[in-house]
Amino acid sequence: MAQGYRIDAMIASLKAAGEATRLRVLALLGQAELSVKDLTTILGQSQPRISRHLKLLADAGLIDRYPEGAWVFYRLTDSGSGARLARDLLALTDHDDPVLSRDRDRLAAIKRDHAAAAHRYFAENAGEWDSIRALHVAEDRVEATVLKAVGSRHFGSLLDLGTGTGRMLELLAPLCDRAVGIDASPNMLAVARANLDRAGVGNAQVRLGDIYNLPVPRDSADLVTVHQVLHFLDAPERALAEAARVLRPGGRMVIVDFAPHDLEFLREQHAHRRLGFGEEHVRQWIEVCGLSFDRAVDLPGQRNKLKVTMWLAHDPRLLVAGSTKRELA
Numbered sequence: 001m002a003q004g005y006r007i008d009a010m011i012a013s014l015k016a017a018g019e020a021t022r023l024r025v026l027a028l029l030g031q032a033e034l035s036v037k038d039l040t041t042i043l044g045q046s047q048p049r050i051s052r053h054l055k056l057l058a059d060a061g062l063i064d065r066y067p068e069g070a071w072v073f074y075r076l077t078d079s080g081s082g083a084r085l086a087r088d089l090l091a092l093t094d095h096d097d098p099v100l101s102r103d104r105d106r107l108a109a110i111k112r113d114h115a116a117a118a119h120r121y122f123a124e125n126a127g128e129w130d131s132i133r134a135l136h137v138a139e140d141r142v143e144a145t146v147l148k149a150v151g152s153r154h155f156g157s158l159l160d161l162g163t164g165t166g167r168m169l170e171l172l173a174p175l176c177d178r179a180v181g182i183d184a185s186p187n188m189l190a191v192a193r194a195n196l197d198r199a200g201v202g203n204a205q206v207r208l209g210d211i212y213n214l215p216v217p218r219d220s221a222d223l224v225t226v227h228q229v230l231h232f233l234d235a236p237e238r239a240l241a242e243a244a245r246v247l248r249p250g251g252r253m254v255i256v257d258f259a260p261h262d263l264e265f266l267r268e269q270h271a272h273r274r275l276g277f278g279e280e281h282v283r284q285w286i287e288v289c290g291l292s293f294d295r296a297v298d299l300p301g302q303r304n305k306l307k308v309t310m311w312l313a314h315d316p317r318l319l320v321a322g323s324t325k326r327e328l329a
Contacts, residue, residue: 005081005085009061009081010085012060013060013061013062013081013082013085014085015060016056016057016059016060016062017057017060017062017085017086017089019053020099021043021045021049021050021053022053022056022057023089023093024043024099024100024103025039025043025050025053025054025057025063026057026062026063026076026086026089026090027090027093027100027103028042028103028107029063029074029075029076030076030086030087030090031104031107032075032107032111032197033066033073033074033075033193033205034073034074034075034107034110035071035072035073035074036050036051036054036071036072036074037071038110039054039074041106041110042103042106042107042110043103054074058074060082061077061080061081061082062076062077062082062085062086063075063076063077063082063086064076064077064078066207066208067208071186075205078178111197114190114193114194114197115194115197115198117190117194135263135305135306136258136305136306136307136308137299137300137305137306137307137308139167141299142256142299142308142310143167143171145297145299145310146168146171146172146225146227146254146256146310147171147172149254149297149310149312150172150175150223150252150254152175153175154175154176154177155175155176155177155222155223156176156177156178156222157176157177157178157179157180157220157221157222157223157328158172158173158175158176158178158179158180158204158221158222158223158224158225159179159180159181159182159214159216159220159221159223159224159225159243159246159328160172160179160180160181160182160224160225160227161181161182161211161214161224161225161226161229161239161243162182162183162184162211162226162227162228162229162232163181163182163183163188163189163192163206164183164188164191164192164227164228165188165191165192165195166181166191166192166193166195166196166204166206167195167227168181168225168227169181169192169196169201169204169206170195170196170199170201170204172223172225173196173201173203173204176203176222176223177203178203178204178328179201179203179204179205180204180205180206180207180216180328181204181205181206181207182206182207182208182209182211182214182215182216183206183207183208183209184208184209184210184211186208189206189207189208192206193206211229211233211239211242212235212238212239212242213242214242214243214245214246216246216328217246217328218245218246219246219247219248219249220246220248220328221246221247221248221251221328222248222250222251222252223251223252223253223254224243224246224247224251224252224253224254225253225254225255225256226239226240226243226253226254226255226256226257227254227255227256228256228257228258229257230255230257230274230277230282231257231258231266231272231273231274231275231276231277232271232272232273233273233274234273236274236277236285237285237288240253240255240285240286240289241285241288241289243289244289244290244291244315247291247314247315248315249315249317249318250314250315250317250318251314251315252312252313252314252315253286253291253311253312253313253314253315254310254311254312255282255286255310255311255312255313256308256309256310256311257276257277257282257308257309258275258276258277258306258307258308258309259276259277259278259279259298259306259307259308259309260275260276260277260278261275261276261306261307262275263275263306276306277309279296279298279309279311282296282309282311283296283311286311286313290315290316291313291314291315291316292313292314292315292316293311293312293313294312294313294314295311295312296309296310296311296312297309297310297312
């Protein structure tokens, strides 16, 4: 049975939500993840005033805050009594209320601005991705292999490390309840947010984070994906160990990266630290992390294209029936 509010906590949360601007903030955050700057633009109020409203809502457990460099993003909390209360309150509001309708129109304009900024960034840097894609097996073939490995059975939570443009989130979000992507680049996170919004993916979010020190609780992910990330890292084995930490008992890991190659220009021009990985090398890292190695799947390149390998592993611990699951941050 889901845990409910104590009376004092319920009153505090209702007081936090029971103010016109804060209710408008909840309605906006129920539709999108937004920064303080976004909210000041939409609501036409000063940053200190909006920050104060956000603090009260966060203290009441109705919204969560996620720092990202000099910015902070906010969204409705995803779990617990706060999530239920916030969504129940929003369900009772009149969708056609003129104030909320104007807020939605301004939010749509903000989203268009975000999408345009992401498009400009990606256009300026698209040559890098295009030149890499041209070297290896087609992405649609890689994605089809990933989908086949993951299967069609619905699961709880996905964590995508080095999410980049958010493509793995877009691909796999329909199979899970909640998906989170972690990346160290705010620019790439902006691209990912725009892509997820364009695709209408509502159960995925992205976070700024260190792949060696994930902002995620232990035992919180049913599936972890590490797609074309390891070759950028100085210590890929450390990243896999950290990924293993956040896997739930019985959880699965999917790793996709290049097989060994000799294209030295990738180090100089594209910041690759490793020129691919042998199947046994990654298998050893997987097993040192305490995971069980399942299999490796090779996707050979055609006409001198690089070979891509997918490694599959799982956490051998058994999930005890009735045990409490931790949620992704």
